[in-house]
Amino acid sequence: MYRVKVPATTANLGPGFDILGMALDLYNIIEVKETDRGLNIDIEGLGAKELPTDKSNLVYQTMDYLFDKADYRPAGLDIKLINQIPIARGLGSSATIIVGGLVLANTLAGTPFSNDQLLNFAAEIEGHPDNVAPALLGGVVISVITDQEEIIYKKIKAPELKTVVGIPDFKLSTTEAREVLPAQVTFNDAVFNCSRVGLLVSAFMTEDYDLLATCFEDRLHQSYRQDLVPGMGEVIKEAKDDGALAIALSGAGPSIVALTLENEVEVGETIVRVFAQHGIKANYKVAEPNSTGVIVENL
Numbered sequence: 001m002y003r004v005k006v007p008a009t010t011a012n013l014g015p016g017f018d019i020l021g022m023a024l025d026l027y028n029i030i031e032v033k034e035t036d037r038g039l040n041i042d043i044e045g046l047g048a049k050e051l052p053t054d055k056s057n058l059v060y061q062t063m064d065y066l067f068d069k070a071d072y073r074p075a076g077l078d079i080k081l082i083n084q085i086p087i088a089r090g091l092g093s094s095a096t097i098i099v100g101g102l103v104l105a106n107t108l109a110g111t112p113f114s115n116d117q118l119l120n121f122a123a124e125i126e127g128h129p130d131n132v133a134p135a136l137l138g139g140v141v142i143s144v145i146t147d148q149e150e151i152i153y154k155k156i157k158a159p160e161l162k163t164v165v166g167i168p169d170f171k172l173s174t175t176e177a178r179e180v181l182p183a184q185v186t187f188n189d190a191v192f193n194c195s196r197v198g199l200l201v202s203a204f205m206t207e208d209y210d211l212l213a214t215c216f217e218d219r220l221h222q223s224y225r226q227d228l229v230p231g232m233g234e235v236i237k238e239a240k241d242d243g244a245l246a247i248a249l250s251g252a253g254p255s256i257v258a259l260t261l262e263n264e265v266e267v268g269e270t271i272v273r274v275f276a277q278h279g280i281k282a283n284y285k286v287a288e289p290n291s292t293g294v295i296v297e298n299l
């Protein structure tokens with residue numbers, strides 16, 4: 001039997017829409033065993049009651065995608081999902097399943113594909129690379145899609161900061177959160193974001209955390225998504241007042257991610273309190289960045 005442990009991810013980090021993501025020490029685990037008894041999917045933890053256990057489950061769809069490419073056909077599979085990452089909250093749950101499913105299927109097929117090829121497959125399945133890249137590689141990853149539709153990436157060390165994730169008690173699908181984005185943005189807004197992404201990468205690399213508040217500013221996606229996350233503007237403002245160095249919507253939302261040197265409990269409690277003032281139940285988790293990415297074990 002093989003097992004993978006795949007980290008949650010927070011994508012965008014403010015201005016890096018579809019470009020930047022960071023892995024966190026919160027995990028989904030997938031176990032798989034080849035059998036001769038067809039498909040059996042067992043789900044433990046989050047989503048156990050709602051996720052399908054047939055061939056429509058994302059983990060099977062993903063493994064099937066790789067088996068097709070590898071021309072490998074197991075007679076049957078026992079798959080177990082142990083889900084600890086909340087689903088459709090902007091913490092990369094689907095990315096963990098895609099990365100984990102690809103790594104497991106590649107292992108069963110005799111490792112015909114490299115990690116770089118797996119990253120390209122994962123980005124194609126997910127539609128964007130910013131969650132799948134750090135889920136696979138760990139750390140902070142900058143991903144670029146070339147004109148030939150290939151991913152070029154660079155992993156940098158994650159900041160030595162605490163991450164506070166405020167998780168509202170409602171789902172927001174990535175598809176819905178992308179539908180509210182405009183087809184075009186102004187030249188000024190594009191320049192605004194490019195400048196912050198450049199500065200953010202440099203701030204992480206030089207550990208110049210005083211720059212983070214400016215680096216997390218964004219004009220490409222968060223304002224358009226504000227109506228989908230009641231209280232988001234105020235949560236961000238009040239958590240900054242509590243000492244968060246930087247704060248933004250996590251991925252496509254609805255979770256909010258803050259980076260802090262200290263005061264992580266106060267920042268978390270403030271996020272929960274301000275969401276409650278807007279009628280939204282929420283909880284928070286304090287996480288550390290993950291630097292390893294996916295880990296596969298032969299049990």
Ligand SMILES: Nc1ncnc2c1ncn2[C@@H]1O[C@H](COP(=O)(O)OP(=O)(O)OP(=O)(O)O)[C@@H](O)[C@H]1O
Binds near residue numbers: 051087088174
């Ligand atoms: N743990 C899981 N197991 C199986 N399928 C999952 C799991 N997590 C997500 N999915 C599938 O992926 C779909 C899309 O999830 P979606 O991308 O909206 O959320 P997310 O990955 O949790 O958040 P985000 O991508 O914003 O970080 C879900 O509707 C579900 O079908």
Ligand SMILES: N[C@@H](CCO)C(=O)O
Binds near residue numbers: 011092177221252
């Ligand atoms: N970059 C993606 C992340 C989705 O998790 C978005 O913001 O839509």
